[in-house]
Structure formats: C-alpha cells, structure tokens
Amino acid sequence: MAVFTAALGSLQFGYSLGVINAPQTVIEKHYARSLGAGQHPSVVIYWSLSVAIFSIGGMLSSFLVGVKGMLMINVLSVAAGLMMGLCNMWKPHIMVIAGRALMGFYCGLTSGLVPMYIGEIAPKAYRGALGALHQLAIVVGILLSQVVGLDFVLGNENMWPLLLGLSGAPAVLQTFLLPLCPESPRYLYILLGKEQEARRSLLRLKGAYDPTPDLEEMKREKDEADKEPRISILSLICSSVYRQQLFVALMMHLSQQFSGINAIFYYSTAIFGRAGVSQPVYATIGVGVINTVFTLVSVALVDKTGRRTLTLVGLAGMCCCAIAMTVGLKFLNDYSWMSYVSMAAIFLFVSFFEIGPGPIPWFIVAELFSQGPRPAAIALAGCCNWTSNFIIGMTFPYIQAWLDCYVFILFAGLLLVFTVFIYFRVPETKGKSFEEIAAVFQKGRKVPKDNTELQQLKSSSEA
Numbered sequence: 001m002a003v004f005t006a007a008l009g010s011l012q013f014g015y016s017l018g019v020i021n022a023p024q025t026v027i028e029k030h031y032a033r034s035l036g037a038g039q040h041p042s043v044v045i046y047w048s049l050s051v052a053i054f055s056i057g058g059m060l061s062s063f064l065v066g067v068k069g070m071l072m073i074n075v076l077s078v079a080a081g082l083m084m085g086l087c088n089m090w091k092p093h094i095m096v097i098a099g100r101a102l103m104g105f106y107c108g109l110t111s112g113l114v115p116m117y118i119g120e121i122a123p124k125a126y127r128g129a130l131g132a133l134h135q136l137a138i139v140v141g142i143l144l145s146q147v148v149g150l151d152f153v154l155g156n157e158n159m160w161p162l163l164l165g166l167s168g169a170p171a172v173l174q175t176f177l178l179p180l181c182p183e184s185p186r187y188l189y190i191l192l193g194k195e196q197e198a199r200r201s202l203l204r205l206k207g208a209y210d211p212t213p214d215l216e217e218m219k220r221e222k223d224e225a226d227k228e229p230r231i232s233i234l235s236l237i238c239s240s241v242y243r244q245q246l247f248v249a250l251m252m253h254l255s256q257q258f259s260g261i262n263a264i265f266y267y268s269t270a271i272f273g274r275a276g277v278s279q280p281v282y283a284t285i286g287v288g289v290i291n292t293v294f295t296l297v298s299v300a301l302v303d304k305t306g307r308r309t310l311t312l313v314g315l316a317g318m319c320c321c322a323i324a325m326t327v328g329l330k331f332l333n334d335y336s337w338m339s340y341v342s343m344a345a346i347f348l349f350v351s352f353f354e355i356g357p358g359p360i361p362w363f364i365v366a367e368l369f370s371q372g373p374r375p376a377a378i379a380l381a382g383c384c385n386w387t388s389n390f391i392i393g394m395t396f397p398y399i400q401a402w403l404d405c406y407v408f409i410l411f412a413g414l415l416l417v418f419t420v421f422i423y424f425r426v427p428e429t430k431g432k433s434f435e436e437i438a439a440v441f442q443k444g445r446k447v448p449k450d451n452t453e454l455q456q457l458k459s460s461s462e463a
Contacts, residue, residue, distance in 0.1 A: 002205065003130055005177040006117050007137035008170045009070060009110030012077055014141025016103050016167045017262075020051055021146065021284060023155040023163060030160075031093045046093045048394055053097050055390030057104025062112060062382030063233065070113050071178045076106035077171035085165020096164065103167055104386075111362070112382045116374070119366035120184040121205055128302035128430065131363030136295045139354065143288035150281065189218045191230070217433065224370055224435065231373040233380060242377070244441045245368045248426055249381045252311070252361040255418035257388030259318055260411030261353045263396045264346060272343070283343065290347050294354035306430040307360050307367075308422065314356030315419040321349035322412035329405035361385070367429045370438055 020027075024047070032043050083099035115134050122130040145163075149155040154163035182201040189198035198218065202211040236242055264287065272280035302310060328342030361381070369377040400407045427440045 001177070002121060002181040003118055003133055005174060005181050006070065006114045007133050008174040008177070009107075009114050010134045010137035011141040011144075012103075012167060012170045013107040013110055014138035014143075015145045015170075016054060016100070016107055016141075017138070018142035018145035018288070019149060019164060019167060020054075020100075021149065023149055023160045026155065026157055026160050027092075027096070029157075030088075034092050044397070046097070048397060050093070050096050050100055052390050052393035053101045054104035054107070055386050055393055057101040057106070058108030058111065058386035059104075059383055059390060061105040061108035062386055063379050064109060070110065070117070071175065073106055073109050073113075074171040074175045076102055076109075077168040079168075080106060081165045081168020081171075084167065085161050087161050087164070092161075099164065099167075106171075108382060108386055111385070112378045115362045116366055116378055117184055119363050120186040121182075123206075124431065124433065126303060127367070128307065128363070129299050131366075132295065132299045132302050132359040134362050135354070135359030136292070136299060139288070139291040139295045139358075143285070143292050146281075146285045146288045150285075155281075185214070186218055186221070189215065190222045193222075220435065221370065224372075231376050233376045236373050236376040236380065239373075242369065242373050244425075245438075246377060246380065249361075249365045249368055249377055250384045251418065251421055252364060252426070253381050253385040254388055255311075255315060255415075255422070256357050256361045257385055257392060258411070258414045259315070259353060259357055259418070260322060260392075260408060260415075261318075261350070261358070262389055262392045263400075263407075263411070264350060272346075277339065277343065287346065287350050290350050291354055294351045295359060298355050298359050301355070302360070303430060306428045307356075307364055308426050308428045310356030311360050311422055311426070312356070312419060314352045314354075314358075315415050315422065317352030317355075318349050318357065319412050319415035319419060321345045321352060322408040322415060325349065325408045326406055326412070329408075332405075364429060367432075367437055368441075370435070 028043055028047055031046050035042060080099045080103035083095050087095035115131060118130050118134060119127060149163055182204040185198040185201040188194045188201055199211050199215060202214055236246060272283040277283045298310060324345035325342055328338045328345055332338045365378050365381045366374060403410065429437050
C-alpha cells in the first residue's frame with residue numbers, strides 16, 4: 001500500500017507527460033482564437049512553451065527533493081489541475097502554460113521523492129522491482145492520458161480543459177492515503193536517530209518478523225553516515241570522493257532523455273501521421289500499451305538480470321530502432337510498406353526503452369549513494385533529467401524541421417555513445433548493499449588516510 005500510494009505521484013507525472021499530445025490540434029485552435037492570430041508563428045511558440053514549461057517547473061523543484069514531503073506538495077498538483085481545468089475563464093494559453101509550469105514543479109518533487117521513499121522501504125531482494133514501479137506508474141499515467149484524450153472522450157473542443165484538469169485528480173486520493181503509510185525506517189533511524197520508531201515502521205511494513213537484521217544494517221549505514229555527513233548539492237559537485245558516482249548518475253539520466261523517447265511521447269501523433277497512419281492517435285495509444293507491457297517485463301527481470309545488462313540491451317536496441325525509423329521515413333514516398341517499418345521501429349524503440357533505460361535511472365541513483373549524499377545526488381540527477389526533458393520538448397519540432405527524415409539519426413549517435421559509456425563505466429548494483437556499491441567506486445582510487453576531504457565536507461555541512 002505504501003508503494004502504491006507513493007506511486008500515485010508518478011501516475012500524475014505520466015499523465016501530465018502524455019495528456020498534451022492527443023489534443024494538440026484542438027488546443028492550438030483555441031490558442032489562435034484567443035490570440036486572434038490564425039496560423040501566426042506565435043501559436044507554435046505558445047504551443048511549444050505549453051509542452052516544455054512542464055519541464056522548467058520540474059527542473060526548478062528537483063533541487064528541493066528531501067525538503068518537502070509528498071503530502072505537503074499535493075496542494076501544488078490540485079492548484080495546477082484547477083488552473084488548467086478552468087482555463088476558458090480567462091486566456092487559455094496563459095492559464096495552460098501557468099498550470100503546466102506548476103504541475104511540472106510538483107512532478108519535479110515527486111520524481112525524486114517517490115524513488116527515494118520506495119528505495120528506502122524496499123527489501124534488498126525486491127529493490128529493483130519495486131523501484132521500477134515508479135516508471136510503471138508513469139507509463140500507466142501516459143496510457144491513461146492517451147485513452148481519455150481521444151476525441152470522443154475528452155480530447156475535443158468542449159472537454160479538453162477537463163482533460164488537462166484531471167492531472168491533479170490522483171493528488172486527492174494520495175492525500176487521504178499518505179497518512180496511513182509508514183515513514184521510511186532508514187530516514188527515521190539514520191537521519192533522525194529514532195531506533196524505536198524505525199522498528200515500529202519496519203513492523204508495519206513487513207508484518208510480524210524479527211527486524212533486528214535490518215536495524216543492524218541501518219546501524220552500520222548510520223555509522224558510515226556519521227563519518228560521511230549529509231552533504232549539500234554544492235559540496236557534492238565539488239567533491240572528488242563522489243565524482244565517479246555522480247558522473248554515472250548524470251549520464252544515466254542523460255541517456256534516458258537524449259535517447260529521443262520524449263520526442264515520441266510528446267509528438268508521436270504527428271510522427272505517425274507523417275508515417276502515413278490514417279488514425280495516428282490510435283497508433284499513439286498502441287505506443288502507450290507497449291510502454292506499459294514492457295515496463296512490466298522490466299519489473300519482472302530487473303532483480304534477476306540486473307540493472308546494467310537491461311540498460312545496455314535497451315540502449316543498443318533503441319539505437320538500431322532509431323536507424324530503422326530513419327530508413328522508414330526516408331523511403332516512405334518510394335515504398336508504401338515503409339510506413340510499417342517506421343511503425344514497427346517506433347514500437348520496438350519504446351519497448352527497448354522500457355526494458356531498461358526508462359525505469360532504471362530513477363532508482364539506481366538511490367543505490368549508487370549512501371544516506372549522506374543521497375538527497376543531493378537525487379536532486380542533481382533530477383535537475384539533469386528535467387533540463388534534458390525541457391531541451392527535447394522545446395527544440396524537437398525545430399530539429400525535425402531542420403533534419404527532416406534524418407532527425408532520429410541524431411538520437412542514434414547519442415544512443416551509441418551512451419551504450420559504450422555504460423558498458424565501460426557502470427557497475428552492476430543487483431543484490432548489493434549500499435556499502436558494497438560505494439566500495440566498487442572507491443576501488444582503485446587513492447583515498448588519504450586522514451580522510452581530509454570527508455572532514456571538510458563534514459565541517460561544511462555542520463556550518
């Protein structure tokens with residue numbers, strides 16, 4: 001129940017990602033009517049901003065992870081939903097952009113808080129599978145937004161404000177459920193030093209069992225945390241102690257966003273239309289179904305196959321699919337059957353993404369860092385993710401106009417680089433404790449015996 005309740009925030013994240021896709025034409029007409037601009041370029045600018053402003057909000061709030069709890073921030077989601085749902089009461093383009101920015105701010109917080117909470121309450125054996133549920137909730141939210149965004153449901157002239165306004169609905173349910181969920185035992189024990197409360201939290205999470213082994217593991221981590229205090233974002237950036245972990249974490253998130261997946265999520269309806277699909281919105285829903293199915297596959301495999309293996313398979317497969325997409329779009333006018341090649345490539349592209357590059361970056365950051373630097377690392381990784389998301393959302397229509405059918409060759413090149421990097425630099429974290437993972441990065445690195453830098457970090461954190 002705790003994981004389900006936390007993942008409701010991820011569901012809103014996914015819904016907000018996908019909801020803007022299907023009703024694009026309808027919303028652009030309303031913008032044009034409000035602006036009196038017809039097909040003026042300002043309509044395109046406002047539309048692109050409506051898509052991308054979501055990421056700016058997430059980018060800003062990602063630095064606040066660990067400052068606000070999930071319950072406190074639900075007011076942001078409800079307020080954003082009301083702004084978008086009531087957008088026809090004033091200027092729709094202003095209300096939608098403001099609502100999307102506020103919803104992005106909320107989702108930036110949940111994209112860090114949800115994986116961190118789930119990672120801290122999950123048993124070691126199921127940490128990968130439960131961590132992947134964050135991504136599963138996102139793709140379910142995307143699929144839900146695509147279905148209710150159909151023209152005969154809510155994606156029409158009259159109902160589209162309600163379609164956008166429903167983004168805040170899961171926050172209401174989460175508000176009622178969160179008080180029933182236990183606090184993270186690791187947070188209670190390691191950061192607050194409340195052993196008895198941590199024990200009670202473990203018993204609530206796992207039922208009648210002996211919590212002593214878990215508490216002993218937390219004690220060891222707390223002892224390490226005392227030597228390695230809670231670290232600020234600036235200290236983490238400047239520290240050489242955690243540089244390798246941070247570089248890996250940021251590259252994992254860059255690989256997720258610059259793979260080109262959000263170009264598919266945001267603009268798939270237009271891409272399918274170009275590929276010759278007569279009803280592109282239904283093909284987009286097909287992408288959502290594939291998305292969900294293969295995220296379930298990842299949930300089943302991640303604790304058996306491993307994080308590194310699934311990420312490598314996913315990125316390499318996406319690279320091949322991006323090349324196939326390019327070939328299909330290039331020869332579409334010469335051979336009608338190339339439309340099927342393009343569609344198959346898109347479906348496989350999404351499948352490979354959800355096997356590894358989609359879910360794994362969100363929870364692997366919590367595995368790469370111990371308790372002290374973890375909140376700062378998650379905040380930095382989240383900011384990196386949202387910044388990349390914004391860049392793709394804002395620039396893809398222009399890159400597509402510039403490169404035309406060759407647009408996915410750019411992503412294929414990036415995917416190849418990320419595949420090579422992960423092959424050589426990312427260790428396997430499956431089944432390892434946080435201390436064992438940290439030891440992998442410290443191996444071969446010269447650490448001064450007096451731990452001078454750690455002492456400086458401790459002094460700066462205390463200051």
